[in-house]
Amino acid sequence: MSQSTPPPLHQGPTAKEKKYDRQLRLWAASGQAALEDAHVLLINSGPGVVGVETLKNLVLPGVGHFTILDSAVVREEDLGVNFFLQEESVGAERAAETCKYLQELNPDVEGHSISEPVEEFIARPDTLTPYSLIIVVAPVVPDVLSKISAHGTATQTPVFYVHNVGFYIHFSLQLPPAFTIVDIHPEPEALVDLRLYKPWKELLVNAKKWTWRMENMSDHQHGHIPYVFLLLHYLMEWERTHDGKPPRTYKEKTEFRELIRSGIRTSNPEGGEENFDEAIGAVLKSLNEPTLSSTVKEVFNSPECEDLTEDSPNFWLIAHAVSQFHTKHQTLPLPGAIPDMKAVSADYAFLQGLYKTKAREEADEVLHSVRALEKSLERPNPILAAEVDAFCKQAAHIRLIRGRPIPVISPNEGVAWGERAKAAVNALTDESSLILLHIAFLTFDAFYAQRAAEGKARVPGDGADVEDDERLLTGLAQDIGTNLLTQAERELDEEDADSVKTRLGNICAELTRAGGAELHNIAALGGGLVAQEVIKAITRQYVPIDNTCLFDGVRSLSSVLLL
Amino acid sequence: MADTAMPDSSPPLGAADPRTRWRYLDNILTRKGPFVDEDAILGEPIIDRLSTMKVLFSGAGGLGCEILKNLALSGFKDIHVIDMDTIDVSNLNRQFLFRHVDVGRSKAAVAAEFVQKRVKGVTITPYCGKIQDKDDEYYMQFGLVVCGLDSIEARRWINATLVGMVDGENMDSMKPLIDGGTEGFKGQARVVLPTMTSCIECQLDMHAPRPAVPLCTLATIPRQPQHCIEWAHIIAWEEERKDDTLDTDDPEHITWLYQKALSRATEYGIHGVTYAMTQGVVKNIIPAIASTNAIVAAACCNEAFKLATSTNPCLGFPEQNNYMMYSGDSGVYTYTFEHMKKEDCPVCGDLPKTLHLYPNSTLQELLDSFAERPEAQLKKPTIRTQSTSLYYQSPASLEEKTRPNLVKKLSELVGDGEELAVTDPAFQVTFRFKVAFKK
C-alpha cells in the first residue's frame, strides 16, 4: 500500500455543519434547507409559555424566520413561568420581549413580533400569506380558529392548535389534504429487500456458481459464502422436494431452517459457521411474499395518483410510474441495499454490485415512465433523476396523510364527529386512550367561547368560584359525550356509563384546578412535542401525528387520536 | 417582620406579594385535585418544602440545560449542578444556555450563572468535575437527584452510590433518582427509589451496547465504510502514529483518520466514507435534537416536581409505573410501565446472576464477553472464585501471575454451580455470577 496520503478531498466541515452536526445526522442537508426556508407564525395567548417553548426548539436548530403575534403585556406572574423574559420585561409588550430573548439563541434566525389582538390581525386581507406554518395557542374564540383553519386548507399551510393547561397537553395538526412523505427514516433493516421469493436470473446463476460443490470447499471458503447465496442454494434444494414452492408457513420455515442447519460444518476449529448462523437468522425476516403495505396501497389507489395533471406534485408522478412498475412486475423496484454479512471483501462487493446494478436498472425503468408521463402531460421542468432514485429506494415506505380541518367547537352547534364517531365511542371505555381528555378540552373551548360571547372571556377555574366552574365544565363535557353517543347511534351499559362519567368528571376537575395556568414543565414538554411535529411537517421527513396528540402529565403517558 | 413597619416606601404594585410571580404554580400547589393523595397537605407546607429542598442534577448537556431551566421554574430554590465538560461549538444547536462566546468554558458554571440571572431568587451551585469526586456525605444533603448524563458508566456509578447509601433505619438516606436519556427522536425518563424499586443496574439490558465488529474483519475483510474507519482508528493509528495521543476533538487527527479510511475503502472498492461519518464512528456521536431533549427533560422534572410536592401521583412508587419510554420518529409514542426489580441485580439484589457457559471456552473468552453482555458491560473485569484468583487486571505482579489462566478452559478453573465475583475499576460493586455449564 502506498505511504503517501491522498491530497485532501475535503476541507473539513463548514462552520454551519459543525454547529448543526448532531441534527444533520437525522434530517440531512435537505431537511435543514427546508427548515431554513420556513417562516413560522406563533399566535400566542393565555400564559403563553408552550408557544414560546416550541419556538425555542425551532430557533435552536435554525428555522429561517419566526413571528410572534401576542397582544399581552408582560406581568409579574409571567416571570414565574416563562424563561424567555427578564425582570425588566414587566410592563413591556410580551411579543417583543419573548422575541428578543428567543432571537438571542441563534444569530442565524430572524425573529419578528407583532403586538396586536388576533381578531384585528386576521381581519386584514393577506395577513397570513407570509407564513409557511401557523401555531395557534388556546384560548382563542372559535371564529378566529375557523378562519385560520380555512386559510390552512385553502393554501396548504399546516396549522397547529395547542392547549397547555395544568398537567395536560392537547394539540391538533391540520396538514394539507394530501400530505406525502418519501423519507420516513425506517430502521435500516426495513430498507433491505433481498427479493428471495422472486430472484432474478443473474442472482440465481451466481447463487448456483458460488455454492457449486460446497462440500469440496476448504473450511475458509465454506465459512465465507455470503449468506444470501446460502439461502438461495437451500431454497432451490427445498423447492425440488416441495413442488417448486418456497417455504411459506411458520412450520415450513422452521423446517427450512433445519435444512440449512444440516449444512453447517462443526469439524472446523470454531466448531460452527457464522455465515450459516446468519442465514438461519434471516429466514423469518427475509423470506416473505412481496406484498404491498396498506400505506403504499393507499397511495397507489388515491385519485391524485390515478388522475395526473400538468400541475401534479412530483410525488404523484413518480408514484404513478412506480405503480405501473408494480402492475407489470408484481414487485416494487429493488431498493438495492444489502445488510452486512460474513464474507471476504471482494465477494461482498460483488454481491453488493449485483443488487446495485439491478436496482439501477429498475430505477431507470421507472425514470423512463416518468419521462413519458412528463411528455404526455407537457410538463416544462423534468423531475431530477436523483428524486426518482430516492423514491424507488424507499418505495415500500411512502406515506400519505389526509390532513383534516381542526375540530372547532362553537357554543351553539357542538361537535360534528362525522365518520370518526364510532371509533371515538370505542375509545371511551378504553382506559389507555385519552379521548376523555380530548372531550374535556373541547368543553374547555366551549366554556371560554360562551364567556367571550358575553364579553367576559375567561377559562374554567380562573375566578372566584372554582367548584362552580368544575360543576359547569363537567356538565358540559357530559353533554358532549351524550351527543357523541347519539351521533354514533350507540349506548353504553350502566357500568361503562358510570365509569366514563367518573373519569370524565375527574379530568374536568383537574383541568379546572389549573385555572388556565401553565406549569413550566408541561409547557416545555408540549413545546418539545409541537416543535418535533413542526419539523416533520416542514422537512417532510419522518411521520407526523395524524392528527391529535394528548399528554397526561398526571399519569405520564400520551395518546394519538385520529379525529 | 412586622406588618405595620412599611409606611411610605411601599414597594411597587405586584412586588408587594412575593407569591404574585408564582400565581400560576400556586393554583396547583394550593388547590387539591381529584388524583391527589388523600393524606397530602397542599399549600404553605408544600411551598416551604419545595423552596428548601436541595436538588442535585448532574450532566449540564442538552438535557441538562433544559433540566436546570425547568427545576428553577418549578419552584426549586436550592439547586446544585455537576458537570466536568467544557462547551463545544456543536453543543449550540440545543444547549441553549450557552452562546458562541462561551465556547471553551465550564458547562456547569455558565449554565448556573445564566439561570440564576434569569430566574430571580434561585441559588445554583455549580461544580466543574466528576460525580465520582464526591462522597456519600456530599450526596446525603440532597432531597433528590436528577441525572441527564450521556455516559452509562456515570449513571451506573451514581446509581450504585445512592443504593449503597440507603440505611434502613433512616428514610432520609433514601434519595430518589430521576434519570433521563435521549438518542435522536427517542428517549426515556425513569424514577428509581433506591433499594425499593428497580434500579439503573436492573434496567441495564434495556440499553444493550452495539456489538463490536470482530478485529479480523477490520484487519483482513472490510466490507462497510465503518469497517475502514474503525481500521484507521484502531489499527492504522497504532501502527503509524503510536507516539501521538489520539485526540478526537483535533481536526487534524480526524482528517488523518478520514483519509486513511478513504484510501482503504478505495482499495477494497467500498463506498460511503465521509468526514462526518468518520467523526461519528470515532467519537461515537449520538444524534441529538432540541425537541427530544425538551420532552425527556420535562418528563423528568415533572416527576421531580410531583415527587417533591405531592400535587399529583409520580412515577416510581413500588408496584407503580416507573419508566416512560418515548419515541417520536413515527408519530408520538410513549410506553409507560413498571420495570421490575431484579433479585439478582448486582447493585440492589441479593442473588448471584446465573451465567450459562461452555465448559470448553477459555477464561479469555469469558473476559471478553463481559464487555458485550448487556447486563454487565464491564471493560476491565477482574475475576475470582471464593477460593482463588482467576484473573487480575492489576497490580502488574498479580496480572502476570494470573495471566496463564486466560488460555485455560473454564472447566479446569471453576466447577459447575460455583460462584464468581467480578469487579471492574469503573464500578464500586462486585458482580456475582453463578456458573451453569451448558451441556
Ligand SMILES: [Zn+2]
Ligand atoms: Zn437493581
